[in-house]
Amino acid sequence: MPIQSPVVFKPLRKRTFEEVSAQIREQISAGGLREGDKLPPERQLAESLGVSRNTVREALRSLEHAGLIELKPGAAGGAYIANGGVNAIKVAFGDMMSLGTLSAQDLMEARIVLGREVARMACLRYTESDMAAMEANFEQMSAAARAGDLKLRVHHSVDFHRILARAAGNPVLAIMTSVLVDITLNFVRVLGEMPNEFAIESRQRMLQYLRERDVDKVLQEYTDYMQKALRNYMRDVRLDAREFTQTR
Numbered sequence: 001m002p003i004q005s006p007v008v009f010k011p012l013r014k015r016t017f018e019e020v021s022a023q024i025r026e027q028i029s030a031g032g033l034r035e036g037d038k039l040p041p042e043r044q045l046a047e048s049l050g051v052s053r054n055t056v057r058e059a060l061r062s063l064e065h066a067g068l069i070e071l072k073p074g075a076a077g078g079a080y081i082a083n084g085g086v087n088a089i090k091v092a093f094g095d096m097m098s099l100g101t102l103s104a105q106d107l108m109e110a111r112i113v114l115g116r117e118v119a120r121m122a123c124l125r126y127t128e129s130d131m132a133a134m135e136a137n138f139e140q141m142s143a144a145a146r147a148g149d150l151k152l153r154v155h156h157s158v159d160f161h162r163i164l165a166r167a168a169g170n171p172v173l174a175i176m177t178s179v180l181v182d183i184t185l186n187f188v189r190v191l192g193e194m195p196n197e198f199a200i201e202s203r204q205r206m207l208q209y210l211r212e213r214d215v216d217k218v219l220q221e222y223t224d225y226m227q228k229a230l231r232n233y234m235r236d237v238r239l240d241a242r243e244f245t246q247t248r
Contacts, residue, residue, distance in 0.1 A: 016051055020059035023049070028068060028081060039069070039079040067092075089179045111180045112226045115161065118177055119222040121168035123215045130167035131211065137163055138203055145200055157199055158185055198228060 027033045039045065042060075046053045060079050063069045067089070070082040096102045122130070141156035158181055165177035202225040209217040 017055045017058040017062065020045075020049055020051060020056060021062050024059070024063060025068065033081050035081050035083050037081045039081070041078065089175070093179065093183060107180060107183055108230050111184065112223065112230070114173070114176055114180065115222060115226060116219055118161075118165050118168045118173050119218050120215055121170065121173070122164045123210055123213055123218045125169045126167040126210065130163070133163050134160065134167070134207060134210070138207060141203065142200060153199075157203070160203065198225070 024033070024039070033039070039060075040048070042053050042056045045056045049056070060069060060071060063079075064071050068082060070080045072078060072080060093102065093107070126134075137156055137160050141153055141160070144150075144152035144156055161181050162174070162178055165174040168174070202221060206218065206221045206225070209221055
């Protein structure tokens with residue numbers, strides 16, 4: 001078996017675009033830039049930093065890849081500070097899927113494990129406003145189902161898990177849930193929405209058990225629903241990681 005020679009990289013001086021992105025990162029860390037803030041136009045950034053517009057553009061692309069900014073096209077577009085907690089983790093997960101480190105099965109199993117703890121904590125901690133949000137979500141999901149709008153029904157169904165995670169009262173769990181939900185949505189877009197006729201009745205039972213604060217029944221209902229949904233999507237399907245991550 002041939003012995004692979006160790007890879008040797010020559011040290012490089014820090015590139016200018018990295019200095020630009022470092023300054024923007026520092027502003028985010030210091031609180032000078034917050035989620036939703038719009039960065040100055042490329043020309044203005046280039047002039048204030050004393051660099052070329054190409055350098056600014058490269059810095060913005062690197063920050064976008066890191067999940068720290070979102071580049072929006074059009075007249076009202078530009079570079080906006082993103083929800084780095086969610087986007088950065090989602091990008092990292094997507095990269096690991098591209099490399100084959102993670103599979104769709106791995107992510108779906110993780111979602112069930114994390115979701116059970118989220119459901120347990122939400123059952124114990126939810127407020128009346130949390131319950132009102134979950135009930136409103138259920139009404140939207142039911143209305144979409146009655147209208148035969150499968151895409152909208154799936155959107156509301158998936159969004160329920162974000163609401164549930166917020167009700168758990170732990171921001172780390174809320175971020176991780178949002179990441180896994182977003183990746184699941186990409187998964188659904190690749191495979192196509194499935195009817196999952198059991199979803200409405202299951203969600204109705206879930207809300208009832210939450211109102212009763214019956215943790216055991218909430219956990220059982222959540223687990224049964226997620227495992228059934230997982231079987232629906234994974235049956236006879238082998239998802240190519242490259243195809244999956246292209247939808248990010």
